[in-house]
Amino acid sequence: MPAPSPKSVLEGRSSHRAPVPLIIGLAVSGVCLLLALPSYVLLVPGAPGNVVVGMLLALPTAIVLVALVLWIDRLEPEPRLMLCVAFAWGAGVALLGALIVNSISESVLAVVFGPEPAAVLTTTAVAPVVEESFKGALLLFLLIVRRHEIDGPTDGIVYAALCGVGFALVENVLYYMQGLAAPGDVWGTVLLRGVIAPFGHPLYTALTGLGVAYAATHRGPGRFLAVVLGWCGAVALHALWNGGLTLGGVPGLVFVYLAEAAVLLVLLVVLVADRRRLVHQIGRFLPAYVPSGLVAPNDLRMLATMPGRRRARAWARQTAGASGAQAMGDYQLAATELALLHARAERGTITPQRFFARRDAIVGLMRVARDAFFRRRPQAPQPPWSRSEDSGFFTLPQQLHQMPTYRQDGNPGQR
Structure with missing residues (x-):
């Protein structure tokens, strides 16, 4: 049997072969993505070509965000296959799962409360829980299967952010398709989701990533609590944003935008502190x-x-x-x-x-x-x-x- 390659040694593998769980995760995510995009054509009125246009509008933001995440990950870069799995999970499994569960939930709530209240409840209460749970499942998967790769807060934020970027990319396609179906709305949507507030999903899931990073690097009963608290923070911030957009008007948008900016600042402080910790360990x-x-x-x-x-x-x-x-x-x-x-x-x-x-x-x-x-x-x-x-x-x-x-x-x- 040939000796492991440098890449295999750095990634903690004993052979040249990529880990089977990661390959399965990547394959499942790809299948889910292939199922999600055609379903958009059925959900949103308009030409099927709007999927392509929506993707072209969403890609620039995603490319910039992925570049930022990889820039953060330079000192101790994570295995490329694992980063691809994180992105694909958000774009495939998490997106399709959330799309199905949110749609079913809104249909059930519409029977009880009526269509408009059901839409508001789904957006402000159901969607944050469902979406952060599906995205957080990827981090739990890594915690169980590849725990040794998560060495600190930076790793948790990197995996969570890439998962969120993948989710946001495909979700933005849906919103842009809705804007294309209503002439005059698409550029406002692109401005809001792609320029003014592009950090939404990566930011929410990063809080779950912090909890998972703590669990991966510590012992004791507090590990489980850290994961739960991180997930609760992600859901709360997500619900705050959705609620501000849906119910708060312009003042609500300004408030939640400032709240997200404050969380982003805290995460930047955490990243800087973790970088210093790594240099100190060297x-x-x-x-x-x-x-x-x-x-x-x-x-x-x-x-x-x-x-x-x-x-x-x-x-x-x-x-x-x-x-x-x-x-x-x-x-x-x-x-x-x-x-x-x-x-x-x-x-x-x-x-x-x-x-x-x-x-x-x-x-x-x-x-x-x-x-x-x-x-x-x-x-x-x-x-x-x-x-x-x-x-x-x-x-x-x-x-x-x-x-x-x-x-x-x-x-x-x-x-």
């Missing part, structure tokens, strides 16, 4: 590998910033070609994963057997990568992150011998 855990030669002291400064990592890859490309640049990228991601692995061991969220197996695989990849990007050409330039002007950027911890890890007896302790 500086805390990796110095223990300096004596072995696996990590050089100057590498710690390089790993701490995205500009430093870019300079390192450019240097590796100049000295060892494209393969050297790829090896440098693998080394950077593996070093980051190694720091996160030690952090999980310290929290007790990984078994000793899993810790040692994963550590050995990552260390092996880092050694191979170092060999690759140090195959220098004649008169190779000095690595840019080792120059004297960078020396004050990153401070190494003074007590390197106090790095927490697993002892060989399998219990957390001091090295």
Whole structure:
């Protein structure tokens, strides 16, 4: 059996094969999307070609949002297949499931309260619960199947936001089709959903993502409560937005827009704090590998910033070609994963057997990568992150011998 590829090692797989649950999830999501789009033609009067026009109007917003999410995910990027599953789940399973349940709920409520009250109740009360539940199911799926990939709040927000972007993309197609069926309405809808308030669904589901991230990185009974509270926050914010649009008029729209802006600001603060936490973990855990030669002291400064990592890859490309640049990228991601692995061991969220197996695989990849990007050409330039002007950027911890890890007896302790 061939040795695992660098990508497989970084994603925690023991073979080249993609995980079967993720492939199944991607396939099911695609089928649901194929079922959802034709149903729009039946629900909305007008030409079938309006589906294509609606998609063209919705794509620019989705592309910008996906780019923002991937930008957030640069320091410790998640596996591409998992990101695709998150997006496809929102666009397929969550969208079709919510469409069916919301339609049935509105029909039942119409019998009891009449058509107009039923529409208001469905929009303000039923839809937030249904939609956030279907989107949140993806995060629970990842928590159960790929829990080790969720290392902190950033990962939870990334998966949740991509799921929300996928959902919003296809939902916007429906709203734009309704606008096309009523001449003069479509551009106002595009302005509201695509320009003024594009962060809606990603923002709501991000709250569930925070709860799931806490559950993935902590132990104890509070994990379940964190998931429930995150979901409740997502439903409440979603219901606030829908209610403000439906019942509040312009003042209601302004209020809920400010509320969403405040939540967005909080999430940005969380992302910045989590990035600093990750940089701190790199500086805390990796110095223990300096004596072995696996990590050089100057590498710690390089790993701490995205500009430093870019300079390192450019240097590796100049000295060892494209393969050297790829090896440098693998080394950077593996070093980051190694720091996160030690952090999980310290929290007790990984078994000793899993810790040692994963550590050995990552260390092996880092050694191979170092060999690759140090195959220098004649008169190779000095690595840019080792120059004297960078020396004050990153401070190494003074007590390197106090790095927490697993002892060989399998219990957390001091090295």
